[in-house]
Amino acid sequence: MSRLCRVAGCCSPTSSRYSIYCSSHKARLRRHGAVDQKAITKGDLKPYLRLVQDRIQKNEASSLWTQLNARWSALAD
Ligand SMILES: [Zn+2]
Incomplete structure (x- = not known):
């Protein structure tokens, strides 16, 4: 049973059964420190x-x- 990402408005499945975020939000959290932070270009x-x-x-x-x-x-x- 896969769960959904915990970020508001995101309906992607979690990256693993232990994670609370999908793969893209998990990467944002790792790279920028927050799931809603985007890269500065x-x-x-x-x-x-x-x-x-x-x-x-x-x-x-x-x-x-x-x-x-x-x-x-x-x-x-
Ligand atoms: Zn997500």
Whole structure:
């Protein structure tokens, strides 16, 4: 006897007899930490990247960019 996924609106069978979620919701929970969380794509980030690039171009002489680059390098190391 197969059970149905516990997520509201999902009528798929559970991935195993011990699981409470279907295979797609189980994968979302594993990847993103929540069954209703979808992946963040490059298209989602594109408007924010444009805002940052515009801000950098507007204040190109600011000393903040060298500080941020140094902090990013320290974080990457
Ligand atoms: Zn499901």
